[in-house]
Amino acid sequence: MGDQTASKSYLDLINDCDNFPWDDPFKPLGNHWSSIYQFHLGADLRPHGLVLESTVKKMPWTQDFKIDHESKKVHLTPLNEDDASISYTTALSKLIQRAIDEDTFAVIHGQHSEPYAIMGANFPASVERYASHLLGIVSRGAHLTVYTNTREGMKIWVPRRSPKLFTYPNCLDTTVAGGVAAGEGPFECIIREAEEEASLSEGQVRKDTVATGCISYIGLNDSRGGGEMGLICPTIIYVYDLEVGEDIICRQNDDEVKEFYLMNVNEVKDALFRGEFKTNSAVIMIDFLIRHGVITSENEKHYAEIMARMHRKLPLPTAPEDI
Amino acid sequence: MGDQTASKSYLDLINDCDNFPWDDPFKPLGNHWSSIYQFHLGADLRPHGLVLESTVKKMPWTQDFKIDHESKKVHLTPLNEDDASISYTTALSKLIQRAIDEDTFAVIHGQHSEPYAIMGANFPASVERYASHLLGIVSRGAHLTVYTNTREGMKIWVPRRSPKLFTYPNCLDTTVAGGVAAGEGPFECIIREAEEEASLSEGQVRKDTVATGCISYIGLNDSRGGGEMGLICPTIIYVYDLEVGEDIICRQNDDEVKEFYLMNVNEVKDALFRGEFKTNSAVIMIDFLIRHGVITSENEKHYAEIMARMHRKLPLPTAPEDI
Known part of the structure; x- marks a missing residue:
């Protein structure tokens, strides 16, 4: 819940989230790349995942997968290739089932999770959320910040996560946040989660929400994320704003949220500096404060660096x- | 002025602006790096500029500069080092004066230009605008988009550049745009330029303008930029929005602007697709359209790629x- 004595800078908070190393073009490639296997879908020459060597060794690979230790590549080439829109997803499901049956990985914690689309695949393919981290596949989330302009200035609706959650228990969070499930778009995800997490009506969310961009980063799984350490988690989070009147109250509607606070900007900044926010929700809040002119180049010397780091080009x- | 038959995508427009190659972490470093000399200020181990080998050969270096062809570095170590806050700027001025006297480079076109601060230097140092491109030093600009919400939807004030300008004559541009001069902040630049270019009062600009972030890219100088081809131009542009009432009219106030149009969103998009905007102003407009929910992940498949490419981490x- 954050060290009371520590005070994190905005750049520290970015570093906590985007913590896969950056390469220096004037130096030889860092050896963080040398132990990574590229995950390939069929004949597609572009890698779709970054798999740790330790995962390659532990994974109970099925016959649908070919491992090439020479070129450090994992190829998924389904034995049954009749219909690509089914066969890749099916092969991945079989693999995950085996890993669950054999209880191979802590990050899966012995159960299935919701299917996520594999972004950028040339045909529909999906993989379960927690398994996607093992394969280093891009995850997609969507976050909505709900705020209101009052006489005392802007205030932001900030939930505290339930102490019972597997990941980031008790942390502060974005007003509404969720993973984008296979088959839905980011905005549909927001509409679903806004009702589930904050009791916001679909009508209002559809009418007044503004899409404002996305952030991207490569995180390494740590103890607060749960499961194996150091898994590579390339992530894109679609960002939305919703301005509401002072009459609208965000209320918890499921057991993932403990309670909601209506914080002014200084309270939000203090909670950020104390490290109270979930790692990626801190970055979403920094993006919000930049877009609304609270953090500026005049008051933050790392402004340009922060903007670039929040929008990492994924490999x-x-x-x-x-085609 | 754009090929009438061509239709550029948003990603094409980003590619036109951010056209220095990106590195692929799974391949050896591209040889675009091998001919670049790093420009160093004194004992600072971080490079502050990217100088082409061709520029290193042509430049009439003074004794303040040491060229190391082995490590491909240019070191500025002023002979007179009494006061760092003066000596580096003075040494750079002497170099540029010599290049002007000897008429070495087309990009300088035989005259002085306004001083730009060297970003990230540990002491105040500045270099003339056009010379900064020769040394591959980061340039800073500031762009303000002025818009109004009408019954027929949002409209944006778009100027057409004068046909007499040295760079990007006749192109469409951001409502207000300028280079950030040494000694001023980006917002002060906007206030100065808003009066000069669009007849907007300082009072209104100070009161209602919102800082919304910055874009960053590495451009290679081309024929529309004027002068030597291929110069490396790492750039940061601070981005501002100003919503005005329908009663406010943007009018040209200097000879850099030919005329102003009040365009609706579809007119702006069509002008972008026709390639009518100045290269970096097209990117500023794409950023604006993303932040205002016009371009979304639902209607643009390269949305995540565009967001990352507009916010390049500079080397x-x-x-x-x-310290």
Whole structure:
């Protein structure tokens, strides 16, 4: 819940989230790359995942997968290739089932999770959320910040996560946040989660929400994320704003949220500096404070660095190939 | 002025602006790096500029500069080092004066230009605008988009550049745009330029303008930029929005702007697709359209790629070192 004595800078908070090393073009490539296997879908030459050597060794690979230790590549080439829109997802499901049956990985914690689309694949393919981290596949989330302009200035609706959650218990969070499930778009995810997490009506969310961009980063799984350490988690989070009147109250509607606070900007900044926010929700809040002119180049010397770091170009495709 | 038959995508427009190659972590470093000399200020180990080999050969270096062809470095170590806050700027001025006297470079076109601060230097240092491109030093600009919400939807004030300008004549541009001069902050630049270019009062600009972030890219100078081709131009542009009432009219106030149009969103998009905007102003407009929910992940498949490419992490420092 944050060390009372520590005070994190905005750049510290970015570093906590985007913690896979950056390469220096004037130096030889860092050896963080040398132990990574590229995960490939069929004949697609573009890697779709970054798998740790330790995962390659532990994974109970099925016959659908070929491991090439020479070129450090994992190829998924389904034995049954009749219909690509089914066969890749099926092969991945079989692999995950085996890993669950054999209880191979702590990050899966012995159960299935919701299917996530593999971004940038040339055909529909999906993989379960926690397994996607083992394969280093891009995860997609969507976050909505709900705020209101009052006489005393802007205030932001900030939930505290339940102490019972597996990941980031008790941390502060974005007003509404969720993973984008296979088959839905980011905005549909927001509409679903806004009702589930904050009791916001679909009508209002559809009418007044503004899409404002996305952030991207490569995180390494740590103890607060749960499971194996150091898994590579390339992530894109679609960002939305919703301005509401002072009459609208965000209320918890499921057991993932403990309670909601209506914080002014200084309270939000103090909670950031104390490290109270979930790692990626801190970055979403920094993005919000930049877009609304609270953090500026005049009051933050690392402004340009922060903007670049929040929008990392992932080394994996985010759109299908133009054919 | 754009090929009438061509239709550029948003990603094409980003590629036109951010056209220095990106490195692929799974391949050896591209040879675009091998011919680049790093420009260093004194004992600072961080490079502050990226100089082409062709520029190193042509430049009439003074005794303040040491060229190390082995390590491919240019070191500025002023002979007179009494006061760092003066000596580096003075040494650079002497170099540029010599290049002007000898008419060495087309990009300088035989005249002085306004001083730009060297971003991230540990002491105040500046270099003339056009010479900064020869040394591959980060340039800083500031762009303000002025818009109004009408019954027919949002409209944006778009100027057309004068046909007499040295760079990007006749192109469409951001409402207000300028280079950040040494000694001023980005917002002060906006206030100055808003009066000069669009007849907007300082009072209104100070009161209602919102800082919303910055874009960053590495451009290679081309024919529309004027002068030597291929110069490396790492750039940061601070981005501002100003919403005005329908009663406010942007009018040209100097000879850099030919005329102003009040365009609706579809007119702006069509002008972008026709390639009518100045290269970096097109990117500023794409950023605006993303932040205002016009371009979304639902209608643009390269959304995540565009967001990352508009916010490139520069291989040069953007803040002084923490000491």
